[in-house]
Amino acid sequence: MEEKEIVEQTTDTENVETQTTEENVEGIELTDTSTTEEKEPVEEKEEVKTFTQDEVDEIVKRRLARKEREYQRELSKYKDTDNVLRSTLNLKDGDDTNVKLREYYEAEGVDLPEAIHSGYSSRDTEVLAKSDAEEIIKEGFDSMMEEAERLASIGYNNLNERDKIIFATLGDKITEEKDKTELRKLGAKDELLHDEDFNNFRKQFNSNVSIETIYGLYKNTQPKKKVENPGSMKSSTTSSDKDFYTFEEASRLTDDDYKNDPNLYKIVERSAQKW
Numbered sequence: 001m002e003e004k005e006i007v008e009q010t011t012d013t014e015n016v017e018t019q020t021t022e023e024n025v026e027g028i029e030l031t032d033t034s035t036t037e038e039k040e041p042v043e044e045k046e047e048v049k050t051f052t053q054d055e056v057d058e059i060v061k062r063r064l065a066r067k068e069r070e071y072q073r074e075l076s077k078y079k080d081t082d083n084v085l086r087s088t089l090n091l092k093d094g095d096d097t098n099v100k101l102r103e104y105y106e107a108e109g110v111d112l113p114e115a116i117h118s119g120y121s122s123r124d125t126e127v128l129a130k131s132d133a134e135e136i137i138k139e140g141f142d143s144m145m146e147e148a149e150r151l152a153s154i155g156y157n158n159l160n161e162r163d164k165i166i167f168a169t170l171g172d173k174i175t176e177e178k179d180k181t182e183l184r185k186l187g188a189k190d191e192l193l194h195d196e197d198f199n200n201f202r203k204q205f206n207s208n209v210s211i212e213t214i215y216g217l218y219k220n221t222q223p224k225k226k227v228e229n230p231g232s233m234k235s236s237t238t239s240s241d242k243d244f245y246t247f248e249e250a251s252r253l254t255d256d257d258y259k260n261d262p263n264l265y266k267i268v269e270r271s272a273q274k275w
Helices: 002-030 053-088 097-107 122-139 141-154 161-185 190-194 196-202 211-219 247-251 255-260 264-272
Strands: none
Touching (some): 053 097, 161 190, 190 196, 211 264
């Protein structure tokens, strides 16, 4: 009797455990209570590096310098050929072998193919040319003059695009250095050449008017302290028919005008005080 009760009790306990397990299983299926959620991968943004124009120019310059060295190594193979052709055609130092060779054969009636260009883009040519000019400028004024005179002896129209840029860059720098020298003699600072007001004033004059003359007139347009005049400063020996010039009239005068009339500068100087 007791055994029967124990068996029934055991059976009931198994049923309860089974039911509880099934309920738990069903609960998991119906209500997903899993605490581990899969996170979506976060996409990391790559930092974009930016460059200044100077940095870009430097990168391009280095790349072109490598290309230039390779070109020079290849070109060295043909140095002897160039010497033979120059001797045969009686070329001078400033003559371009390719140009003269083409002229010779075209005069003979030979139909030649179009000239092969360097392969550099306009931007590459400009960067290389300015880099070459900078190296020459670093060597000093004498080197600038020597190279500018060499290029001038060839003739501007005979220069390739790269040499034209070098020539123009050196020309601007030579002019700037000469202007600095003249301004220093007059007690002016180098910074004046970069002064916007002065440059706007200078643009009104002919290119052949010296910077000394322009600076002298410019000074008189600047505010200054009033000075007591002890007496009349008007010259009785003035050879000019005018005693006043407008700004437009003065800007058309040349250095020759000032040389031919010694009193002209003083008249324009006095006139400038009223502009």
